[in-house]
Amino acid sequence: MKAREIAFKILCDIEENNNYSNIAINKHFKNLKISNQDRGLATEIVYGVVENKYYLDYVINKLSKIKTQKLSICVKILLRMGIYQIAFLNSISDYAAVNETVNLVKKYDKRSSGFVNAILRNIIRNKDEILNVDIENDDIMYLSTKYSYSPWMIKNFINSFGKDFTEDLIEANNEKPSIYLRTNTLKITRDELIEKLKENGLKAYKVSIIDEAIRVENLKDIENNELFKEGLFTIQDISSMMASKVLNPKENSNALDVCSAP
Template identity: 80%
Template sequence: MKAREIAFKVLCDIEDNNNYSNIAINKHFKNLEITNQDRGLATELIYGVVENKYYLDYIIDKLSKIKTQKLSTYVKILLRMGIYQIAFLDSISEYAAVNETVNLVKKYDKRSSGFVNAILRNVIRNKEDVLDINIDSKIMYLSTKYSYSPWMIKDWIKNFGEEFTEDLLEANNEKPSIYLRTNTLKITRDELINKLEQGGIKSFKVPTVEEAIRVENLKNIENNDLFKEGLFTIQDISSMIVGKVISPKEKSLVLDVCSAPGGKSTHLATLMNNTGKVVARDVFEHKLKLINSTVSRLGLTNVEVESFDASEIDNNSIDKFDYVLADVPCSGLGIIRRKPEIKYKAKAELKDLPSIQSKILYNASKYVKVGGILVYSTCTIQDVENISVINDFLKENDNFELVPIDEINVDLDNQDKGYLKIYPNIHGMDGFFISKLRRVR
């Protein structure tokens, strides 16, 4: 199967089943024997089409009498793919973009091949006019150009201002770097870099976190021998900073109440040098399997994986733990570069999150010993899910206080106040919020 057909099938899966692109890609790519070149093009097409959906549909609606929402899934996806190649991929000739797309239409919806051919040729003929966005409203213009639900643009302009918002939209369009966390129980960062470079993988030290490596051209990670040997795991810098902020002492008792997929739990276990115990909890069976598989691949013996719902109170855990992490379910608006579907979430989908987050934080706080540390984190940039949740919690729980964050060698705003706000456009990493609290009595 060729790259474009693979991309088409994955995009249909995402469209019809509301799947995240990374999950759909993993599912469809799993047992495929394809070249790295085809894998690269298919991935580029999938993410490119998902990231630019509103803009591509705007172009289709300009040229087609039948509007996008009335088109069949097959025709809509193939038009988006064809237009994306013409508008964004200089490496692909316009002839190939049209020809290959029309061949796929003939295979999957033959009677629409003339229609698709005409639209794509029209895009090429009137490229400048067709690709231009003529919308007066600033919010709708940005919503179309960058493909976001308009409410997000409106919300960000209100909270951050227009200039910051446009910077953020630009940054979210960039391809995210891939970062590895060295498994320091098995290898040093320098030794791992040497092994990666021997395998032809460009590797760079990351100053922010001493076990972190940025890599280029690392393909097909799950089949990489160094990965299988447990010498590293994939984790973004922001997520690693959470572990550094907690910075657990050896032989401690640690609880991660929302652990999946296990990156932070296994980091904490590694920072404790495989001593003490990290209790890693989650509520879904498939996620617990994922945590277990990472724990065993990394050779950790100090992690206990348990099934428990963080929104329920566990009376057996009260006052028991030295450190508790509540990395709560959130809107994910800090990781749009990695999960572009988040851009299309409806505002109503997120309205219950702060109350869920507050409940989990409250429960988690009950498990902290006097003098112990509670860390609350999210991968979103929304204050309503972040500092507002913390401020509300502190009003009701005066036995906790925010404590300065001095465990990381990076200058982030509010470190001295006990919380970090990380933005992709300012810090070049996933958007995150991390706050550190101590139980004082």
């Protein structure tokens, strides 16, 4: 099974069953033999579609006489996937995005293949105009649509921080975060772990503000990584690492972590 079809099945699971994206991804990837490249692309599409759903539906509704709430789940999800690849994934050609999406439509809802093909090709012909959010005189709906935030959140942000700061805030929040590892210093030093990560073909860098922290690139299929299985590191964001540093517990003190990763 190819990456896009896996992503489609995961997104259907999320849409139909109100499943959490991370749980759906883990469920569908379990015992699935695919390359790291396909795993990475499927994950990218799933999270990208989920995170940009308001915007993607806005683009669909610009072009389709049948609005998203009336479309079948299959067609709606495949349109979202195709538009996401065209709008956000520079590594994928527009032709490939359209062709692969239409092939999936032919497999799961053949009669809709011409409709989906027409929508996606229309976007490619008029990309700048169609992908632009042209909502005027309504700051809340403009920002809500462009960045896929619920309107009530945007309204609260604007009331608290003003429009300009709100846009800077949500734009920064939509950026892809780096992956950070926390070294298990009971088993290995940070320098030793960095060397092991590099031996595994990963790019790994020290993070100056936290002694145990490592920033990594291209880390895929974490649960099956041998270094992870050996308990040499956990995945943890810098902000979470800093919390324990600020707390600075002393010997025999008690601390309750109520938002605990494994």
